[in-house]
Amino acid sequence: MAGWWRALRHAARRFPWPTNVLLYTGLYSAGDALQQRLRDGPADWRQTRRVATLTMTFHANFNYAWLRLLERALPGRAPRVVLTKVLCDQLLGGPITLSAFYVGMSILQEKDDIFLDLKQKFWNTYKTGLMYWPLVQSGDGTLQSAFAFLHRKEADVGGSHPGE
Template sequence: MAVAKIKAIFKSYPILANSAVYGTMCVTAEFSQQVVNRRYFSKKNPPDPLDKASLMRYAVVGSCINSNILYFWYKWLDAKFIGRSGKIVVKKLLLDQFVLTPQLLTVFYVSMSIMEGKKNIFEECRQKLIPTFQRSCCFWLPAQTINFLLVPPPARVVYVGTCSFIWVNVLCWLKRKELKVVTDVENV
């Protein structure tokens, strides 16, 4: 009965339902990162309080930006490349990883920098985009193979949201990494 209601909600309100699930996964991943970092890696006693502003930023990126991009992307991808043959799956994988992913990562870093009020909203993206993309290939190529072979199209954003819980933990960790300070001498 509950499964039927959930399916009905996703059928009637697909964008809203996908946004809620994907946004929740992003916030939950950031929350878990904060708890683990404060509880197990922080030397402060008592530990710092949760960073609610960071949780809100992940909520915005997850529920308002990425979930909508993914919804329309998968809708287009499934309409353009119909089927589950090896050739179709490879096309979807390559397009997803090499066309969409760099854009999603750019949107992630730049939108977070904007919401954090950084002076140079592109600096973190410039430094972290390629290492993040390399890690994403290791994670997302196998995950998306499963997606395109086994997951029905209406469940793609939820599946990706579930995988994203793991991936956003990686992003949270990468986001927390310190930026390399570039001086004018190094630019010469």
């Protein structure tokens, strides 16, 4: 397992954009397939393929560029800076990605009214996201940042603490 993580870290450092796009696409697609499974419905691979298409063509690219822009515009990890980045992401990035998801999926599903799902689902999804995403966001949003966080956690677990 350590070799796999090492290879992924190397790929993320060497090819950050394509690695992030592929990981985003894999995670979104797996999430869609898992949601279908949890609902006890039959697998709808066409739906999962649409999610993968939308993620690969828009979401992964937008998130990669957007989070890098935020990090460049607001560098650092001081609490005030992190809070500002999270607020910018929730007030600007969140609505853009949600809107693109609902409209994009409607286009790929060939719906007559491509804005209907957006109108019906946006606010509930946005409010739910406001309760979840600010709690899990950290770093600059890149895979390298996630690996740095994981590496710190591994070092904390593996190290000895005084008094133990």
